Structure formats: structure tokens, C-alpha cells
Amino acid sequence: MILVVLENQRGSIHPFSIEAVAAGQRFASELNCNLGIVCMGEKVDELKSQAQNFKSSQLIIAKNPMIDMYSADGYSKVLSNIINELSPKYVLMGHSYMVRDFLPRVSAKLDIPFVSDIISVDFNNGSPLYSKQVFNAKLATSIELSSDQALLSFQSAAFSSDDIENGSPETEIEFDVQISDQDIRSESEPEFQESSSGVDLTAAELIVSVGRGIESEDNLPLMQSLADSMGAEVASSRPVVDMGWLPAYRQVGSSGQVVSPKLYFSVGISGAIQHVVGMKGSKNILAINKDEDAPIFEIADYAVIGDLMEIVPKLTEEINNSK
Amino acid sequence: MKIAVLTKAIPSYESSIRVDSSGKWIDESVVNYVVNESDSYALEEALQIKENIGIETEVVVVTLGSEANTSKVIKDGLAKGADRGIFIKNDSVTTDPLSIAKLFSEHLKSENFDLVLSGLQSDDMGAGQTGVLIGEMLNMSTATLAIETQAQPDKIKVKRELESGWFQWVSLPLPASISIQSGINEPRYPSLKGIMGAKRKELNTYDGSPENQSQNFVNLYVPKNEKVTEKIEGDTDTIVSKIMDVLKNKLKVI
Numbered sequence A: 001m002i003l004v005v006l007e008n009q010r011g012s013i014h015p016f017s018i019e020a021v022a023a024g025q026r027f028a029s030e031l032n033c034n035l036g037i038v039c040m041g042e043k044v045d046e047l048k049s050q051a052q053n054f055k056s057s058q059l060i061i062a063k064n065p066m067i068d069m070y071s072a073d074g075y076s077k078v079l080s081n082i083i084n085e086l087s088p089k090y091v092l093m094g095h096s097y098m099v100r101d102f103l104p105r106v107s108a109k110l111d112i113p114f115v116s117d118i119i120s121v122d123f124n125n126g127s128p129l130y131s132k133q134v135f136n137a138k139l140a141t142s143i144e145l146s147s148d149q150a151l152l153s154f155q156s157a158a159f160s161s162d163d164i165e166n167g168s169p170e171t172e173i174e175f176d177v178q179i180s181d182q183d184i185r186s187e188s189e190p191e192f193q194e195s196s197s198g199v200d201l202t203a204a205e206l207i208v209s210v211g212r213g214i215e216s217e218d219n220l221p222l223m224q225s226l227a228d229s230m231g232a233e234v235a236s237s238r239p240v241v242d243m244g245w246l247p248a249y250r251q252v253g254s255s256g257q258v259v260s261p262k263l264y265f266s267v268g269i270s271g272a273i274q275h276v277v278g279m280k281g282s283k284n285i286l287a288i289n290k291d292e293d294a295p296i297f298e299i300a301d302y303a304v305i306g307d308l309m310e311i312v313p314k315l316t317e318e319i320n321n322s323k
Numbered sequence B: 001m002k003i004a005v006l007t008k009a010i011p012s013y014e015s016s017i018r019v020d021s022s023g024k025w026i027d028e029s030v031v032n033y034v035v036n037e038s039d040s041y042a043l044e045e046a047l048q049i050k051e052n053i054g055i056e057t058e059v060v061v062v063t064l065g066s067e068a069n070t071s072k073v074i075k076d077g078l079a080k081g082a083d084r085g086i087f088i089k090n091d092s093v094t095t096d097p098l099s100i101a102k103l104f105s106e107h108l109k110s111e112n113f114d115l116v117l118s119g120l121q122s123d124d125m126g127a128g129q130t131g132v133l134i135g136e137m138l139n140m141s142t143a144t145l146a147i148e149t150q151a152q153p154d155k156i157k158v159k160r161e162l163e164s165g166w167f168q169w170v171s172l173p174l175p176a177s178i179s180i181q182s183g184i185n186e187p188r189y190p191s192l193k194g195i196m197g198a199k200r201k202e203l204n205t206y207d208g209s210p211e212n213q214s215q216n217f218v219n220l221y222v223p224k225n226e227k228v229t230e231k232i233e234g235d236t237d238t239i240v241s242k243i244m245d246v247l248k249n250k251l252k253v254i
């Protein structure tokens, strides 16, 4: 059996979960086994009503007031119990922040390996190989497992929600959740958003985005001048914000804004996945990087291989002269 | 309070990463090893907790790897202010998060740490699991993606980063294992006095190689291009005039 575990994201099914269902259906057909879809915890009824639209062998509903709110302790305990009872070969989820937070606990509890952040699967006649990015996305690897069972999480777009086979579950069961007060050690407060008073990068047509490659805060004015010469907004990768060179609202990526300008002009950014998910929808991507193997070049339309410190000032001057 | 900080040696971002002749690992001889980014934030957080909590606190840097790759990491941690080091010497290529966490747990168990701080993710392996695995193995409460902490002698409250701009405060009883997101603080530089003093600090070394790894790399390869990419290279003047052509004539943005 293959299990897919659905996740709620503030009231609806997490987009990564839908891709995980596509993955689950593919696993079930490649490995010729049953597919179970688990709805547990937060907003379980909403998850259930969505899951009733996907073709599967079984819907497994795990309901209990103790897990109405997410906690790593609660979720890992309940999912471990489900795995113990149903003995699935593979348990599949999207590689979300929640999965990062609790699925390793399940792995350690049950001594089942967890292959996280998978970008593709080669089914290899029944003994799958899992590809993932390593060394900061500069290389990829195929991973082979020596165990009978595994937990797997997928990077966004590893499987496509377009491939989902609609239908309905053949059977439905309520899982008997055994959990007590003592199992949950943490206390969670309500989720909140911080008011962002900054610019709306999502509306920008042109973006000059700077990364750690600019090396020093002192070089920011040069980048700002390049942006000004084109009438572009300045954006950045996470380290630039972490180091306090630019405010958080200028950050692009999985923990920043998602942008899709006409031109994304990337300067000294390596192209880690958490950055790329925030800008890969740009109509045109031009990237300057001195490392010709930088992963950003895999998605760039124009790959400028060179030293940004030499190129940016001259380019700014040329643009200004051309007006 | 006793705090362990896991700090890993990883290839610096400028290092050239080449697959070695086995096809399964990188050529380490051309790589410069540095402290994993989120781990340096974890160390700073531990040092700040020690300075502010008001009870006697020991900060211990812990690393696992080969001596050649990790020695700088330990020295750097001690120079910044950690009190002691634990070095788990492992010369084999270890690609399995469960095995790594078991090695750590085995050697950390008897220390009875109140707090284990780790980075959110290692930039080389990118599993994003080690801190949580250890937490479960040592029966600690866990939280990930911490971007603020408030520590007390018996509990810790952390602000967690959630997806798409949301946050949440979570309180955990100690012992706890917490993974730290980058940007949580401003990591300090070691002082000259710290660097001199580091040599006299205690370092416990253990041998630890994994027994059976459940996750093994079959091969390492350079990812394929997803798009048709036009390369722009040459001397600076050539590059600048080619970019001008793109901006002006192809994209018509200037």
C-alpha cells in the first residue's frame, strides 16, 4: 500500500498535497498496489471533502480534538500509529514547512528512512531511485534505499496536479486515534501575519535582484543605480536580507515574495530552489554570475558569465548614455 | 543550562564542486570547508541565550565529519565563545540522515543537554532533518524554522516561520531540540582574545562511523538545463554591448 497524507493550509488543501496525490497515484500504478489517502488533524472535514474527488482505494480519516491544531508531537504520534497499523510501503507528502517540522520525528520513531525534497522518481522496475538536489543545487544525486519502507516528500512541481485521476475512494475508514494530553508537550499560539509596509514587488515589470555575490552593503548603491537606469525595482535573495542590507519586503523566494516580471535581472544569485520558486515564473530571466555552473543558469534565458563588479557599472553607464 | 550547537562543515559557495572518479562523491581536495550558514546563526543564538538567561550556562559546539574538513569549524566555534567542543570523527561518506542522527544521539545522550540548537538545513545534503531526528531519539520536544527565541531555565518559546509570510509562537518544555532559520540574529566575529583562548578549551573526540546507511547515493551529476539559454561571455565591453542588445532590441525594456 501507498499512503498519501494531506495537509491543510489555512482552510484548504495545500497545493503540495495535491501534487503528492498525483505522485501517489503514479506510485500505485507503477508498483501495482493500493493507494490510501490520509486526512488527519486540522480541518479534517474540508480535507476529506476534497479527497473524495481523487481516485483511490481507501480514505483514512483520523479525527481527534487533540490534533485539531497542529503540533509536531501530536501529528508524529498519530501518523506513526497509522503506519504501524497499515504497514504502507511508502508514505508520501509534499515538502512543506509542516512536513519539515514533524515527519523526521516519524522517521526516528519507526526507524524508517525519510527521503526529503525529492525532485523526481525513476521507478526502475519496482525499485525506485529518488533524485534530489545537493551541494546547494550545484549537483543532483540519485538515492537508493536499502529499507522496505520509506517516507518521501516532494519538492513543488516534482509531480503535476494536472496528472491527477479524478474519481472517488473505494472505501473509507475512521482511524481510531489514541492520543492523550501528555503526548503533546508544546503549546502553540494562533498563527499571524506581519504587516508589510513595503513595496509590492509582484506588480513590478522590471526587477533587478541582488544576491550575496555583491559581497558588501557598500556595493548596493551601484545596484540601485542599475535599477534606476532601467526604472526597475530592487529585490534580493534571503542572505541579503538576513545580513540587514535590505528590508525583508524586498526578498524573493519561498519565504519572500513570488514575482513574475517581464524581466528578472539577477545579479550574484546562485539559484537555490527556495529562491527560484519565487521568480521562475518571470517572462525573461537574465542572470549575471561569475560561476558558469551556477544553478541559476539552468532557468535563465540569458546567462551572463562574468564579474558583476565590472559589468554592472559599465552597463549602467551605457544604459544612461543611450537615453 | 547546557546547550549543544550542531555545526557542520560544508563547501563554501565559491568552492568548485566536481564529481570525483567514483561518481558518487565530490573531489574534496579542491573544496574549501566553512561553517554551514544556518549553523552560524544557531551558534550565535546559543551564545546570546547564555549571556542573557541569568543562570550558569555551558555552550558546546558539536560536529561530525573528517578532521580535515571540520577542524576550522570547531576552532571557529570555540573562538566565538563556545565553552567546549565535541568532535565525532567520521571519515566515511555519510549520506543517510538517520545514521547521522543516531551517531549524534549516541554521543550526546549521556551529556543530558537541555537544549540542542541546529541549523535548519545543511547546504550540502539539504535533508533538513537532523535536529528533529535527534530530538525524537533523545525524547526532546522539537520545533523548526525558529526566527526568534525566548529561553527560560525550564522552557523556551520560539517564533516559527510558516509558509507565505505567516508566523507562530510555540512554547516548549526543556529538553528541546530547535532548528534555527537564517537571519535570526547577527552572528559575531571571533575576537583576537577568543582566538587565542580557543586553543586551551576542551575538545572531546569520539570515533563514529555509520553502520548501515539506508539512503545511499548511486551517482552525482550536473543537472540538465531546463531552458534554451543564450550564453553571454567575453571581455567586459563585449558582455556589456551584448546585454545592451538584449535589453534594447530583444526585450525592448530600455
Ligand SMILES: Cc1cc2nc3c(=O)[nH]c(=O)nc-3n(C[C@H](O)[C@H](O)[C@H](O)COP(=O)(O)OP(=O)(O)OC[C@H]3O[C@@H](n4cnc5c(N)ncnc54)[C@H](O)[C@@H]3O)c2cc1C
Pocket: A136, A210, A211, A212, A213, A214, A236, A237, A238, A239, A240, A251, A252, A253, A254, A255, A256, A257, A267, A268, A269, A270, A271, A272, A273, A274, A275, A278, A288, A289, A290, A291, A294, A306, A307, A308, A309, B013, B014, B120, B121
Ligand atoms: C526553508 C528555507 C527558506 C528559504 N527561503 C528563501 C527565500 O525566500 N529566498 C531566498 O533567496 N533564499 C531562501 N532560502 C535560502 C536559499 O536556500 C539560499 O541559501 C539563498 O537563496 C542563497 O542566496 P544567494 O544566491 O544570494 O547566495 P549564494 O548562494 O551564496 O550565491 C552567491 C552567488 O554569487 C556569485 N558571485 C559571487 N561573486 C560574484 C561576482 N563578483 N560576480 C558575479 N557573481 C558572483 C557566486 O558565484 C554565487 O553563485 C531559504 C532556505 C530555506 C532552507
Ligand SMILES: Nc1ncnc2c1ncn2[C@@H]1O[C@H](COP(=O)(O)O)[C@@H](O)[C@H]1O
Pocket: B006, B007, B008, B009, B036, B038, B039, B062, B063, B064, B065, B097, B100, B117, B118, B119, B120, B121, B122, B123, B125, B126, B127, B128, B129, B130, B131
Ligand atoms: N555532520 C554534521 N556535523 C554537525 N552538524 C550537522 C551535521 N549534519 C547535520 N548537522 C546539523 O543538522 C542541521 C540540518 O542538517 P540536514 O539534516 O543535513 O539538512 C545542520 O544545519 C547542522 O546544524
